[in-house]
Amino acid sequence: MQNFILAIDQGTTSSRAILFTLEGKPSFIAQQEFSQSYPDDGWVEHDPEEIWQSVVNSCKKVIAEAQISVSQIISIGITNQRETTLVWDKGTGKTIYPAIVWQDRRTSSLCDELSEDEELVTHLNNKTGLLLDPYFSATKIKWILDNVEGARKKAEAGKLAFGTIDTFLIWRLTKGRCHYTDATNASRTMLFDIHLQDWDQKLLQTFNIPQSMLPKVLNSADEFGKTDPLILGESIAIQGVAGDQQAALFGQTCFKSGMAKSTYGTGCFMVLNTGTKPLKSENRLLTTVAYRLNGETTYALEGSIFMAGATIQWLRDGLQLIKEASETESLAKMASPNNQVFLVPAFTGLGAPYWDPNARGAILGLTRDTGINEIVAAGLQSVCYQSKDLQKAMESDGARATNLRVDGGMVKNDWLMGFLADILGAEVDRPEITETTALGVAYLAGLQAGIYKSLDELSSQWRCERTFSPRFSKQQRDKAYSLWQQAVNRIRCD
Numbered sequence: 001m002q003n004f005i006l007a008i009d010q011g012t013t014s015s016r017a018i019l020f021t022l023e024g025k026p027s028f029i030a031q032q033e034f035s036q037s038y039p040d041d042g043w044v045e046h047d048p049e050e051i052w053q054s055v056v057n058s059c060k061k062v063i064a065e066a067q068i069s070v071s072q073i074i075s076i077g078i079t080n081q082r083e084t085t086l087v088w089d090k091g092t093g094k095t096i097y098p099a100i101v102w103q104d105r106r107t108s109s110l111c112d113e114l115s116e117d118e119e120l121v122t123h124l125n126n127k128t129g130l131l132l133d134p135y136f137s138a139t140k141i142k143w144i145l146d147n148v149e150g151a152r153k154k155a156e157a158g159k160l161a162f163g164t165i166d167t168f169l170i171w172r173l174t175k176g177r178c179h180y181t182d183a184t185n186a187s188r189t190m191l192f193d194i195h196l197q198d199w200d201q202k203l204l205q206t207f208n209i210p211q212s213m214l215p216k217v218l219n220s221a222d223e224f225g226k227t228d229p230l231i232l233g234e235s236i237a238i239q240g241v242a243g244d245q246q247a248a249l250f251g252q253t254c255f256k257s258g259m260a261k262s263t264y265g266t267g268c269f270m271v272l273n274t275g276t277k278p279l280k281s282e283n284r285l286l287t288t289v290a291y292r293l294n295g296e297t298t299y300a301l302e303g304s305i306f307m308a309g310a311t312i313q314w315l316r317d318g319l320q321l322i323k324e325a326s327e328t329e330s331l332a333k334m335a336s337p338n339n340q341v342f343l344v345p346a347f348t349g350l351g352a353p354y355w356d357p358n359a360r361g362a363i364l365g366l367t368r369d370t371g372i373n374e375i376v377a378a379g380l381q382s383v384c385y386q387s388k389d390l391q392k393a394m395e396s397d398g399a400r401a402t403n404l405r406v407d408g409g410m411v412k413n414d415w416l417m418g419f420l421a422d423i424l425g426a427e428v429d430r431p432e433i434t435e436t437t438a439l440g441v442a443y444l445a446g447l448q449a450g451i452y453k454s455l456d457e458l459s460s461q462w463r464c465e466r467t468f469s470p471r472f473s474k475q476q477r478d479k480a481y482s483l484w485q486q487a488v489n490r491i492r493c494d
């Protein structure tokens with residue numbers, strides 16, 4: 001009888017459950033989307049019950065479709081949209097407010113106020129590796145405690161729990177027996193000292209968050225509790241947990257310092273393994289926990305771009321230039337070879353390395369012969385130029401990627417991958433398995449369960465489907481990139 005590892009991938013727009021064979025092959029997938037709520041300008045919320053139901057439904061569906069018995073599932077791994085913040089009552093397990101999503105900007109003014117305190121900003125940056133920004137969980141927790149009636153009092157009495165999505169799912173799956181997170185998710189809260197691997201008291205005081213609300217921080221491969229048998233029919237051990245971008249790094253087996261992956265989904269997240277010593281960025285990149293195994297922490301540098309596939313969605317739904325994202329490939333191929341149109345997708349500001357929340361998007365360089373093909377090509381190229389921005393920032397920090405492994409929904413676009421290699425001037429490797437986020441936590445769970453013995457064993461499973469090599473000369477690359485930089489400078493506000 002064949003055994004499996006069940007990976008739960010709780011993302012920003014959908015929840016997925018994937019059954020991996022013990023050889024790391026994704027064999028069955030179930031997915032359920034859930035609603036996005038935008039109750040105010042810059043606010044983004046999810047219904048926690050809908051998230052929970054979508055996870056349970058996906059798990060049940062994948063088990064039914066695979067026609068396996070639950071006892072064939074050896075272990076569970078959970079990976080999740082990071083930073084998204086939930087607070088619930090420890091007694092009832094009910095959340096006291098919707099999930100405040102990572103994209104939510106409601107605490108911008110609080111961050112602006114706090115940023116005047118230079119000592120705090122330096123402390124926060126040194127301890128957490130992050131920048132003071134509404135993106136992370138800390139100000140979201142504070143907002144809930146300050147705005148939900150009675151919440152602060154209950155929190156101070158030790159009656160409320162905080163968790164990112166992983167922690168919420170562990171709590172629910174274990175029927176409230178386990179209040180845990182892993183070090184990668186903890187490192188995104190803006191409350192966690194990534195050097196000491198513990199919650200930072202000064203930051204807890206600054207954001208006025210009682211320590212009793214916080215989960216215990218475990219390794220990424222660890223014992224996160226056993227699921228209640230009533231949920232899936234049998235009790236299964238949860239043994240791997242990581243935030244989705246770190247899980248993708250793990251699934252791409254980027255275990256050596258200098259190895260990097262970039263995930264091209266709605267946004268794009270480039271993460272580079274920097275080894276067991278954290279590297280402080282001087283270029284507004286994030287220093288974060290890549291994974292923690294047996295108490296040993298591996299660190300990473302991360303650059304986050306808000307608009308990657310989202311730009312293609314805008315070309316489809318906003319401008320209605322295309323019907324399907326996949327059409328972009330053939331249209332871009334037909335664009336004029338002399339195309340000098342630049343699309344700067346700062347729809348919600350610019351992420352790393354600019355962190356300019358007030359910048360807004362623009363299309364520049366239009367001429368009378370500009371058509372749909374050129375605009376679509378510029379949309380795809382914007383993803384590559386932004387990746388170049390991140391590559392340059394990493395290099396200025398002294399971290400040069402030896403190669404780039406890619407994954408996410410956009411990477412099936414060969415034209416995009418070709419231009420990415422051209423503009424980066426580096427080889428871009430596309431793996432056979434692009435479900436790397438889920439694979440990463442399946443690997444973590446498998447390590448803890450003793451199915452895999454070493455990271456080397458996992459590395460040997462990674463297979464390259466295609467390598468894209470750069471075709472541009474240095475001169476061509478520099479010219480194109482300097483035009484991009486000029487375009488970005490035209491729209492910057494800070």
Ligand SMILES: Nc1ncnc2c1ncn2[C@@H]1O[C@H](COP(=O)(O)OP(=O)(O)O)[C@@H](O)[C@H]1O
Nearest residue numbers: 264265266309310312313325326408409410413
């Ligand atoms: N062939 C393609 N070319 C360009 N973009 C694509 C292509 N196929 C999908 N996309 C884009 O990829 C994104 C979906 O990727 P996915 O990894 O599923 O995203 P997420 O996990 O963030 O929801 C969408 O924004 C879509 O527009």
Ligand SMILES: O=P(O)(O)OC[C@H](O)CO
Nearest residue numbers: 011012081082102244265
């Ligand atoms: O759910 P995704 O794939 O959009 O990822 C979201 C990131 O974890 C946010 O930091």
